[in-house]
Amino acid sequence: MAGIAFSEIMPFLPLYISTLGNFTHQQLNFWSGFIYSGTFFVSAIISPWWGKLADKKGRKPMILRASLGMAIVLGCMGLVTNVWQLFALRMLQGVFAGFISNSNALVATETPKIHSGQALGTIASSTTAGTLLGPLVGGALTSIFSYRITFFITGGLLLICFFLSLFFVHEDDFKPVTEKKLDKASGVIKELHSPQLIFGLLLTTLIIQAANNSINPIVSLYVRQLLNGHGNVVFISGVIAALPGIATFLAASRFGALGDKIGTHKIIIAGFIGATILFFLTAFVQNTVELGILRFLVGFTDACLFPQVQTMLTKNSPAKITGRIFSWNQSAMYIGNIVGPLLGSTISGLSSYSMVFIITAGIVVLNLILFRINVIRNINK
Secondary structure, three states: OHHHHHHOOOOOHHHHHHOOOOOOHHHHHHHHHHHHHHHHHHHHHHHHHHHHHHHHHOHHHHHHHHHHHHHHHHHHHHHOOOHHHHHHHHHHHHHHOOHHHHHHHHHHHHOOHHHHHHHHHHHHHHHHHHHHHHHHHHHHHHHHOOHHHHHHHHHHHHHHHHHHHHHHOOOOOOOOOOOHHHHOHHHHHHHOOOHHHHHHHHHHHHHHHHHHHHHHHHHHHHHHHHHOOOOOHHHHHHHHHHHHHHHHHHHHHHHHHHHHHHOHHHHHHHHHHHHHHHHHHHOOOOOHHHHHHHHHHHHHHHHHHHHHHHHHHHHOOOHHHHHHHHHHHHHHHHHHHHHHHHHHHHHHHHOOHHHHHHHHHHHHHHHHHHHHHHHHHHHHO
16 A cells, blocks of 8 residues: 555656646756656765664654655645645655664564564555555556545555554564664664675665666656657557566565575576666667567566565674664665666756666676675675
């Protein structure tokens, strides 16, 4: 439900912005990017602070804080009268962010570590399912009602998440962190058995997100180029954009369980190799069918990567600082969300859409090399 709420407003956000003033095409593009990225920017900065509070007060209170805060903020977005008010609320949304990351941290600490891969893979599948359904639900709601009513309904969904979490989610094994040395990042780092391993994983998260999101701004444009002006570009682009998520939903929990048996790092390496091959091949597709097949297969490599990185973080972090580590991981993810689209847009502007996929494949290779150096070396020790 949270995944639906977070993603259902994104398809029509630029259209909503256009109703808040008389903007030129250039101004509308600027405000759309500015308002979209603002939430991630604030969240990247503030997530570590919420992570520290989660380790002291519990992950469930942070889930309740995030769901209630964002329910109010997203509901208020339906009341704005100008673009500055919407921008301020999007920034405030970033302040209250953390529902998914704290849910992951709660699941990680409440699950035996030998089963954490399967557990985190399952919650990743749920999040992905919500993210896939969100644009469909948002489109249907705006067609039936209006942009503003859809914001009110989205706030209502998050309010339901708040009450479900309040009454049905339990945190049984929480032990509050009272050591003052853990108030600082240096104290947290000293608690880690292998800080290099953890920071290598955080860097891996950042690059994974940047690589995945570098594609997002140009998928519909690539589809239009392949269709040569024939066919429904919007519909086909929507289908192709959804295909990786469908594959991730189907595979994440299964890869997580397999990683628990044979080693999570082996699943991640397989994901890097597969993603490199698929991104490179995507640069040379001749039609949308080939593009759709390759994007669907990319979803399986996604299932090998981000959920499994979270699993490795869980297995190599003490429970008392799990909230902090997951918040750092969330910040790395948000930074990747900002860098990726900027990278994809810049490359496509300077060169071509195909070059975006080739350079993204190169970025994944770089990530594989860094993972091998910074992570596998620590495992061998």
